[in-house]
Amino acid sequence: MITFFRRSNPFRPSPFQMVLSYLILGFWTFVVLFPIYWLVVTSFKLPSQVTQGPRYIPFVDFQPSLHAWQYIFVDVRNDTFRPYVNTVIVGLVSSIFALFIGASSAYALVRFRYRPKLGLVGVFLALVVLCVIAIALEIPWQLAVPIALALFIIAIPTLSPRMKRSLGNSDIAFWMISQRILPPVAVIIPVYVLYQQIGNATGFKLLDTRLGLIIVYIAANLPIVVWLLRDYFQSIPIELEECAQIDGASPLRIFWSIVLPLSVPGLVATFLFILVFAWNEYLFALFLSSSQAQTMPLTVAAQNATRGPQWWYMSVLILIMIAPVIVMAIVLERYIAKGLLVGAVKG
Amino acid sequence: MATTVKSSITSNQNLSSAPRSRAGASDRVTRALFIWPAVIILLFFSIFPLIVSLWLSFSRLRFTRGGVEIINVGWANYRKILLGSEQPRILGVMSQPSVEGWIFFAIIVVALIYLMVQYIRNERVTPIGFILRLALNLFLAALAWLAVSTISPGGRPGALIVTFLYVFVGIALQYLIGLGLALLTAQQLPGRRFFRVVFLLPMMITPVGVAFMFRMLTDTVVGPFSPVWKAIGLGGTSWVNNPWGARAAVIIGDVWQWTPFMFIILLAAIEAQQVEPVEAAIVDGANSWQIFRYITLPAILPVSSALVLIRMIEGFKIIDLPNVLTNGGPGTATESLTLSAFVFWRTLDIGGSAAVAYILLIVVTIVSVAFVNLVRRRFSEVA
Numbered sequence: 001m002i003t004f005f006r007r008s009n010p011f012r013p014s015p016f017q018m019v020l021s022y023l024i025l026g027f028w029t030f031v032v033l034f035p036i037y038w039l040v041v042t043s044f045k046l047p048s049q050v051t052q053g054p055r056y057i058p059f060v061d062f063q064p065s066l067h068a069w070q071y072i073f074v075d076v077r078n079d080t081f082r083p084y085v086n087t088v089i090v091g092l093v094s095s096i097f098a099l100f101i102g103a104s105s106a107y108a109l110v111r112f113r114y115r116p117k118l119g120l121v122g123v124f125l126a127l128v129v130l131c132v133i134a135i136a137l138e139i140p141w142q143l144a145v146p147i148a149l150a151l152f153i154i155a156i157p158t159l160s161p162r163m164k165r166s167l168g169n170s171d172i173a174f175w176m177i178s179q180r181i182l183p184p185v186a187v188i189i190p191v192y193v194l195y196q197q198i199g200n201a202t203g204f205k206l207l208d209t210r211l212g213l214i215i216v217y218i219a220a221n222l223p224i225v226v227w228l229l230r231d232y233f234q235s236i237p238i239e240l241e242e243c244a245q246i247d248g249a250s251p252l253r254i255f256w257s258i259v260l261p262l263s264v265p266g267l268v269a270t271f272l273f274i275l276v277f278a279w280n281e282y283l284f285a286l287f288l289s290s291s292q293a294q295t296m297p298l299t300v301a302a303q304n305a306t307r308g309p310q311w312w313y314m315s316v317l318i319l320i321m322i323a324p325v326i327v328m329a330i331v332l333e334r335y336i337a338k339g340l341l342v343g344a345v346k347g
Numbered sequence: 348m349a350t351t352v353k354s355s356i357t358s359n360q361n362l363s364s365a366p367r368s369r370a371g372a373s374d375r376v377t378r379a380l381f382i383w384p385a386v387i388i389l390l391f392f393s394i395f396p397l398i399v400s401l402w403l404s405f406s407r408l409r410f411t412r413g414g415v416e417i418i419n420v421g422w423a424n425y426r427k428i429l430l431g432s433e434q435p436r437i438l439g440v441m442s443q444p445s446v447e448g449w450i451f452f453a454i455i456v457v458a459l460i461y462l463m464v465q466y467i468r469n470e471r472v473t474p475i476g477f478i479l480r481l482a483l484n485l486f487l488a489a490l491a492w493l494a495v496s497t498i499s500p501g502g503r504p505g506a507l508i509v510t511f512l513y514v515f516v517g518i519a520l521q522y523l524i525g526l527g528l529a530l531l532t533a534q535q536l537p538g539r540r541f542f543r544v545v546f547l548l549p550m551m552i553t554p555v556g557v558a559f560m561f562r563m564l565t566d567t568v569v570g571p572f573s574p575v576w577k578a579i580g581l582g583g584t585s586w587v588n589n590p591w592g593a594r595a596a597v598i599i600g601d602v603w604q605w606t607p608f609m610f611i612i613l614l615a616a617i618e619a620q621q622v623e624p625v626e627a628a629i630v631d632g633a634n635s636w637q638i639f640r641y642i643t644l645p646a647i648l649p650v651s652s653a654l655v656l657i658r659m660i661e662g663f664k665i666i667d668l669p670n671v672l673t674n675g676g677p678g679t680a681t682e683s684l685t686l687s688a689f690v691f692w693r694t695l696d697i698g699g700s701a702a703v704a705y706i707l708l709i710v711v712t713i714v715s716v717a718f719v720n721l722v723r724r725r726f727s728e729v730a
Contacts, residue, residue: 013534021531025542028528031603032545035560036552038571042563054571101384108381125394132398136417176385179393181660181715185688186704187392189697190399193408219392222385251377280553282667286689297555301671311563318556325551333544336611 043068043315050311068312072320080317083299087321090210090295091278094217099271101218102225103263105176107255109169109226110233111241116172119163123155173230179223188287191216195288208289216284221274228273232266233259269335276325296321397708404701424702436679437687437703439497439505448495455491459484462721483717503590506679506687506703507710512594513669513683514662517601518655524602525609526651530639532610533617543614550607558671561600562587590680593673597681600668609654616650617643656718663711684710 013021041057042050044064049055055062072080108114127148134144195206206212236259244254260267282297289295294302300321303314329336404424409416428437444452463484466472494511497504504512528546532539549557565587567576587593624642633641666685669675675682675690682690684707691700 013536017534018536021534021536025528025531025536028524029542029545032549034571035557035564035603036548038563039556039560050569053569054573056571101388104380105382105385108378112378112381114378114382128394129398132402136402172382172386176389179389181711182393182397183664183685183704183707183711185664185666185685186400186701186708187396189403189688189692189701189704190396191392193399193403193697194395216392219388222389226385251374251381255381276551280555282553282555282670283664283685283689287692297553297667300553300559301555301667311559311569314559318553318559322552322556326548329547329551330544333547336547 039315039318042311043319045312047310047312068316072313072316079299080320083294083296084320086210086289086293087279087296090213090217090293091275093210094214094221094278095271095275097214098218098221098225098274099267102222102270103229103260103267104255106226106229107233107259109173109230111238112169112251114169114172115166117160117163118165118167120156120160121167123159124152127152173226177223177227180227184220184283188216188284192287208291208293210293212288213285213293213295216288217278217281220281220284221277224274224277225270228270229263229266232263232270236262265335268332272328272332272336275328279325400701400704400708403698404705406698408695408697420698424698425706427699428702428706433699435503435505436682437505437507437684437706438493439508440501440503441493441496442499442501444495444499448499452491452495456488459488483713486713487717503680506682506684507706509594509681510663510665510683510685510707513598513601513665514659517598517605517662518658520598520602521606521609521658522651522655525606526613528606528610529613529617530643532614543611546610547607549604550611552604554604554667555671557600557604558668561596561603562672565596587673588677590677593677593681597665597668597672600672601662601665605658605662608658612650612654613647616647620646652722655722656715659718660711660715663707663714 041055044058044066045055045062046065046067049062058064131141131144131148135141192207195212199205199207206215240258240262241254244258249257280297281295282301285293285295285298289298296317300314300317303310303317403417405419405421407418407420407423409418427433463480466480467477490511494504494508496502497508528542532542532546536542552560564570564572567573570576587596620643625638628638628642664685665683666689669681669683669686670689673681675686679687684703688700688703688707691697691703
C-alpha cells in the first residue's frame with residue numbers, strides 16, 4: 001500500500017515550495033540535532049574548554065580529549081556500570097513481561113467474550129474499601145483480608161444469578177486503558193509504604209531492588225500494551241484462527257503459534273515503546289530506589305547534586321544512556337509510526 | 348474515550364460468540380488465564396493505591412523505630428495546601444488582575460456562558476447532565492480566575508497553574524509544529540525518510556538528559572548561544588534565574604522532546620488518507636490551503652483529538668524536566684504538581700504529598716473527562 005501511495009502522492013510541490021520546505025525542514029533538523037551535537041562535543045572537552053566560553057568545532061577551535069570518557073569508564077566504572085546494568089535488566093525484563101501479559105489480555109479482549117456482572121464488581125469494590133477501613137481501624141490484615149475474600153466467594157454463587165446487568169469487553173478495555181490517567185505520584189506513595197511494610201513484616205526486600213521496580217513498570221506499561229495491541233489484533237483476519245480451531249488447536253496454541261507470529265510488527269513497535277518508557281522512567285525510580293537498584297536516569301540526575309555542573313561527565317553519561325535507544329529508533333522507525341497510529345486512530 | 352472504545356468494538360465482527368455455547372470447563376479456564384494476570388496487576392495497582400492514597404492524604408506519618416505510626420488528622424493536609432501555609436506553593440499568590448487579565452477572564456466567562464446556552468438549546472438536557480455541565484463550567488471559571496489573579500503583576504502562580512501552563516502551552520506548540528512538519532514531510536521530497544528518522548530522535552532521549560541539554564544550551568556564559576546573548580545585552584544574566592525565563596525553558600525542552608510524537612502520528616495519518624479526493628480537488632483547481640482546510644484537516648481531526656488527549660494525560664505527570672532543568676526554582680516558580688508532591692515526600696510529609704497527588708488526580712480526571720465529552724465527541728462526528 002505504501003508503494004502505491006508513493007507513486008500517486010498528490011502533494012507534489014513546485015520548485016519554490018520545495019526550496020521553502022527544505023529550508024524549514026533543515027531548520028528543524030538543526031533544532032533537533034544541535035543539542036545532541038553539543039552533547040557529543042562537550043563530552044570531549046576539557047573543563048577549561050567549557051568554562052572559558054563556548055567552543056564549537058573539535059580540532060578547529062579546541063583540541064578534543066578523552067578525559068571525561070576515561071573518567072566515567074575507568075575511574076568510576078562501578079558507579080557507571082551498576083546503574084547501567086540495572087537499567088538494562090529492569091527495562092528488558094519488565095518490558096517482556098508487560099508485552100506478554102498485555103498481549104494475551106489484548107487478544108482475549110478481541111476474541112473472547114467476557115461478561116463480568118456489574119453487581120459483583122460493585123461487591124468486590126465495597127469489600128476492598130471495607131477491608132482498608134478495617135485495617136485503618138487497627139484490625140490486623142491477616143484477619144480482614146481472608147474474611148473479605150470469604151465474603152466475596154460466598155457472594156459469587158448466591159448473588160450472581162440475580163444480577164442482570166453485566167459489563168462487556170469494551171468496558172474492561174476502557175478500564176484497563178484509563179489506568180494511564182492515574183498520576184504516577186498518586187500510585188507510588190502507597191506502593192512505597194506497602195513495600196516498606198512488606199520489608200519490615202517479612203524481611204522480603206522490595207524497596208531499592210530491581211524486582212520492586214520491575215513489578216511497578218509492568219503495571220505502568222500494561223495499559224499501553226493493551227491499548228496498542230488490541231487494535232492490532234483486530235486487524236488480523238480471523239479465518240486462520242478458525243481453521244486452527246477446527247483442527248482442534250487450543251486457544252493457547254492458536255495464540256502462541258498463529259497470532260503472535262502474525263503480529264510481529266505490532267509487537268516490535270509496542271515493545272520498543274514500552275522499553276523506552278522503562279529505560280527513561282524517572283519518577284518511580286526516584287521514589288523506589290536509592291543506591292542498589294538505582295537506574296541511569298537517577299544517576300544522570302544525581303550528577304547535578306554531587307558534582308555541580310560538570311558538563312563533560314554528564315554528557316558522557318547521557319550519551320551512553322541514549323545511544324542504544326537511538327540506534328533502535330533509527331532501525332525500527334517504520335514500525336513505530338505504524339504501531340502507534342493504529343492505537344491512536346481507535347483511541 | 349468511552350464512546351470510541353465502544354464503537355470500535357461493536358464494529359468488530361470478529362468477536363467470536365461461537366466458543367461460548369460449547370465452552371467446556373477447560374476452555375473457560377484457558378480464557379480466564381488469558382485475561383486474569385493483567386486484571387489482577389491493574390486492579391492491584393489502581394484500586395489499592397487509590398484507596399491508600401486517599402487514606403494517607405487524611406493522615407500524618409511519623410517514622411518511629413521499626414515502622415511508621417499513622418495518625419488521622421482529618422482535613423488538615425488539604426487545608427494546609429489549599430488555604431494555609433502551602434497555599435502560595437500550590438495555588439499561588441493572588442492579587443488584583445491587570446487589565447489584560449480582566450479581559451482574558453471576561454472572554455473565558457463569555458465563552459463558557461455561550462457553551463452553556465448552546466448546550467441547553469441544542470442537546471437533550473437531563474438533570475444530572477445539567478448539573479455536571481454547570482459544575483464543570485464553574486470549575487473552569489474558577490481555574491481561569493486563579494490563573495489571571497496569580498499571573499497578574501503582584502501575584503505569583505503556584506504549581507497548579509504552572510502545570511496547566513506546561514500542559515496547554517506545550518501541547519499547542521507541539522501540535523502546531525508537529526502538524527507543520529508532517530505536512531511538509533508528506534510532500535514528495537527527495538530525502539524525506541532522512542527527516543522522518545531525524546525528527547523522531549528527541550522522543551527517545553530520556554527527559555532527564557533533555558533537561559541537562561537545555562541547561563547547557565540556555566547557559567548565558569558558557570552555552571553555545573552566549574555570543575548571541577551578549578550581542579543583545581543579556582550576557583551574564585541566566586534566564587533560568589528569571590521565573591518566566593525558567594518556565595519558558597521547561598516548555599521549550601518539553602516541546603523539543605514531544606513534538607516528534609505529534610509529528611510521527613500526524614504524518615502517518617496524513618499518508619493514510621485517501622488519494623482520490625485530493626486528486627479531484629487538484630483537478631478542480633483547489634489551492635493547497637483549500638485542500639488542507641477541507642480535505643486533510645477533517646481527515647486528521649479524530650487522530651488529532653486522540654493525540655491531544657494522550658499528551659494531556661501524560662503531560663500532567665511532568666516532573667523530570669522542572670526537577671533537573673531548574674530544580675523547581677527560582678524559588679518554586681517552575682514546580683509542577685508532581686514535583687511539589689515529591690518535595691513534600693522528601694521532607695517526609697507523606698500526608699501532604701498524598702493530598703497533592705489526590706488534587707492532581709482530581710484535576711486530571713476532570714480535564715480528561717471534559718475533553719472527551721466536549722471536544723473529542725464533536726471531532727469524531729465531523730470525520
